[in-house]
Amino acid sequence: MSLDHFRDYFHQEAFFFSPTDPEKTNSLTFFLRWITHYCAPVFAFLSGVSACIVGNKYDKKYLSKFLLTRGLWLVFVEIAILNFGWRFDIEFNYIVFQVIWMLGICMMLLSLLIWMSRRYILIFSLIVIFGHNLLDVFEISGNFFWSVLHQLEFFQLSDTSTLIVAYPIVPWIGVMSLGYFFGFYFKRDFNAEKRIKLMKTLGLCLIVGFFLLRLVNSYGNSKPWVQYDVFSQTVFSFMNVQKYPPSLSYLLMTLGPMFLFLALLELRKKTRVSKALIVFGRVPFFFYILHIYCIHLLALLAAEIYGFGWESMILKDPIWMLPSKFEGFGFTTFILLLFWLCFVVCMYPICKKFGDYKLKNKQKKWLSYL
Numbered sequence: 001m002s003l004d005h006f007r008d009y010f011h012q013e014a015f016f017f018s019p020t021d022p023e024k025t026n027s028l029t030f031f032l033r034w035i036t037h038y039c040a041p042v043f044a045f046l047s048g049v050s051a052c053i054v055g056n057k058y059d060k061k062y063l064s065k066f067l068l069t070r071g072l073w074l075v076f077v078e079i080a081i082l083n084f085g086w087r088f089d090i091e092f093n094y095i096v097f098q099v100i101w102m103l104g105i106c107m108m109l110l111s112l113l114i115w116m117s118r119r120y121i122l123i124f125s126l127i128v129i130f131g132h133n134l135l136d137v138f139e140i141s142g143n144f145f146w147s148v149l150h151q152l153e154f155f156q157l158s159d160t161s162t163l164i165v166a167y168p169i170v171p172w173i174g175v176m177s178l179g180y181f182f183g184f185y186f187k188r189d190f191n192a193e194k195r196i197k198l199m200k201t202l203g204l205c206l207i208v209g210f211f212l213l214r215l216v217n218s219y220g221n222s223k224p225w226v227q228y229d230v231f232s233q234t235v236f237s238f239m240n241v242q243k244y245p246p247s248l249s250y251l252l253m254t255l256g257p258m259f260l261f262l263a264l265l266e267l268r269k270k271t272r273v274s275k276a277l278i279v280f281g282r283v284p285f286f287f288y289i290l291h292i293y294c295i296h297l298l299a300l301l302a303a304e305i306y307g308f309g310w311e312s313m314i315l316k317d318p319i320w321m322l323p324s325k326f327e328g329f330g331f332t333t334f335i336l337l338l339f340w341l342c343f344v345v346c347m348y349p350i351c352k353k354f355g356d357y358k359l360k361n362k363q364k365k366w367l368s369y370l
Helices: 002-010 027-057 060-087 099-113 118-137 144-150 172-186 192-216 231-239 248-267 272-281 284-305 333-360 365-369
Strands: 094-097 153-156 162-165
Touching: 002 027, 002 284, 002 333, 027 060, 027 099, 027 172, 027 231, 027 248, 027 333, 060 094, 060 099, 060 284, 060 365, 099 172, 118 144, 118 172, 118 248, 144 153, 144 162, 172 192, 192 248, 272 284, 272 333, 284 333
Parallel strands: 094 162
Antiparallel strands: 153 162
């Protein structure tokens, strides 16, 4: 996630072409973007798992209220705090409904879904995940509610204001409700070996399903792949699945490895890498907000050093819409990766300190909003 956001602001190539464009990208540039596709599905799925864990401690009435209020809070944060963090534009000329907004809306919907039985929640989740591409036959432009439901769209609010719905709630609500269903298997008293076996089996089945579905290149592939003369370009095209909104092939590609990775973490709980991941995993929302502001502040500093002036990073439009403005700005891929690694290392003690503070102050309800 943070790697992709660093790429947005600092990668020399990010201003001039899509990193997943088979005809223009290269292996490393493609990978830097492709690997971050896993963030949103994992966020949505684990949000559902977390909701189930909270529900194990309290009754459904409390959980429903908890999800509703946290959902409203996330929507507010996306609109007021994160949109400002992305652009530092006090006029809010460009508002994008992204992943945090999507999580908020899905939490509010989940506050209703939890009243169904686990069986019906599973059925609902599977229908949404595997059947949502049937909605692709309906092309309804200019309808805000349809865009919120299933279709990425730009809305011109005024001569200077634009709204983008980048994360429609379908099929994300199905991913979150699926996580809620699987929260049962993450109970402390559930047999760990059975949980690991289940996640391995599901992970492998979804990965095989992805390749079969992608090879058919029909249903579930909103962005069909093309065979090029150059093999690497064909691979890029094959793996370049539709994310906005996510196609079935995208969900299979990301959820399959996610299950395998969760199984791997179960088996490697006591390694240093796992412990480091847990530090960030305890405060994901805190990290998300903080890292956007930090990256943008660093971008202001870099723009000043490069001679563009820090004011150039006060963005009325997304940075990817201003290629000519930033010609000659940014780092090579190698420097970008080093820069990103240094940033993550610096964020570690901050996240650890805040995570420890949360653990020691559970009675402070306001901390749950972070």
